Amino acid sequence: MTSPALPGLAAVLWDMDGTLVDTEPYWMAAEGELVESFGGMWTHEMALGLVGSGLEDGARVLQSAGVRMAEEQIVQWLTDRVMEGIVDGPDPFRPGARGLLRSLKDAGIPTALVTMSRRRMAEVIVDRIGFDAFDIVLGGDDVTRPKPFPDPYLQACEALGVEPAQAVAIEDSVNGLRSAVASGAVSLGVPLALSLEGVGAHELWPTLDGRDADDLRALHARHAAREERTRA
Template identity: 55%
Template sequence: MTTSLPAAVLWDMDGTLVDTEPYWMSAEKVLVSSYGGTWTDADGLTLVGKGLWDSAQILQDRGVDLSADEIVSTLTSKVIEQLESDGVPFQPGARELLAELKEAGVPTALVTMSIRPMAEKVASLIPFDAFDLVVSGEEVENAKPHPEPYLKAARLLGVDILDCVAIEDSEPGIASAVASGAATIGVPHAVPVAPRPDFTSRDTLAGATLAELSGILEAHRAARTTTTSR
């Protein structure tokens, strides 16, 4: 039996494509401490996968006397500065899989709750044109775990979300992708995510192939057909 290719592969960014969570945590610590507060790594982990404006409200509650927009701008600028000074820590296997998708002509989208300048900065440091479009945090009404970001990406690509594969690392992101109807691969990184039958778990993207993604999509379709026919 021939397994069809995904209509598109939709990628989360922070923690999935790149290991930028330490950069965000560092920026958060500097910002909170500048207002006399304390921010720990454990605090930072509670923000993994959240939308930036949701995170900004939490930082306001911890004493940061700035508007949500100012917090988002300040954190993003700090992370971009660190990307420029220290480089982009790509996750194992991510660029290799993106290159295979590109060669096969499979459309891709970067679906991130970071803002567009951050997403475009990361994408620009990949040595080929890896993404057909970007859906960023300021461009949706509802952040992950709501399915809107993934549904919007599929709509803009002109494909059916049910024919797409999404790759995520966090609980909010996985929830968003699963709720959208995409076949979802969870690659937990900064925060553990317990395996569940509604997504495929992977320890890393190292060794991941387009053939594997196509098989996951085929199994996803079969599971949906079985559920619908009951």
């Protein structure tokens, strides 16, 4: 039985790659394939450096690694490769993600998917959830500036009609978490490929497995109480 909503929590904002779904191996494999096709070298450490970045930023890094293609060509090529992996591969959802989305839906808490991947890829992921999980979807081609700028989360809050301080944002990457923190949302880190220690998350959880809407309400309430004490 879901308890009554605590004051303040008005929306939950989700990152996609690495947070909702574990697609990072597909991105890393596609990047390596593309760089090597031009005779370059791509290491795991180099791939980690792109986690959470805007695709255009990543394309420029790949160009510096020897890929002789225009930025948008690189972005579209990588997106196609990753989408192929998602369609042909196993269930990509991180533990607990779909269950938490179902709980938020049942509780009537609005949600937004805020990803730097292209909208067409986000829609493929959303279609695999199995129910109408998100009120809005923002792709990297919908935002003015990419993460780590706050714009993606600010645009999501504006679209939902909520103040950032009323929202919880869930992230797995350094750049994504910096974006969430800068937006003013209560920021939850659920690390996957990289440590998020010292990045500024209000809390770090090892997993979403077993979590529900009440856990996010409580997270938001804890932070709101700390803010109230700070102002007092």
